[in-house]
Amino acid sequence: MNASPPSRFPGGVLLAMAGVGAGFVIMIGAGFYLSGQPAPSAIVNSLPVAIAVLVAVVIIAAKRWRPGRPRASDRGHPPRRIRFPSPAPASPAPGQ
Numbered sequence: 766m767n768a769s770p771p772s773r774f775p776g777g778v779l780l781a782m783a784g785v786g787a788g789f790v791i792m793i794g795a796g797f798y799l800s801g802q803p804a805p806s807a808i809v810n811s812l813p814v815a816i817a818v819l820v821a822v823v824i825i826a827a828k829r830w831r832p833g834r835p836r837a838s839d840r841g842h843p844p845r846r847i848r849f850p851s852p853a854p855a856s857p858a859p860g861q
């Protein structure tokens with residue numbers, strides 16, 4: 766089994782963590798806004814930062830994972846061919 770070598774910098778994981786955290790803050794703030802209840806000051810003060818982080822995450826992810834652009838881990842490695850076993854010959858039906 767060939768596994769690709771681990772990345773030197775787990776940027777994708779950190780990017781996902783930042784996006785999920787910002788999304789949580791935005792959704793909690795939106796829930797307070799939609800329910801008409803006053804949001805805690807920690808949520809209100811964090812909303813502009815969370816929106817900026819989420820926008821940055823989307824931009825970075827869009828630039829990093831464009832369709833058709835090879836990943837850094839793919840460079841220098843030819844695509845592997847999958848070899849399927851040839852089908853077994855058909856056996857005659859019983860009674861023939």
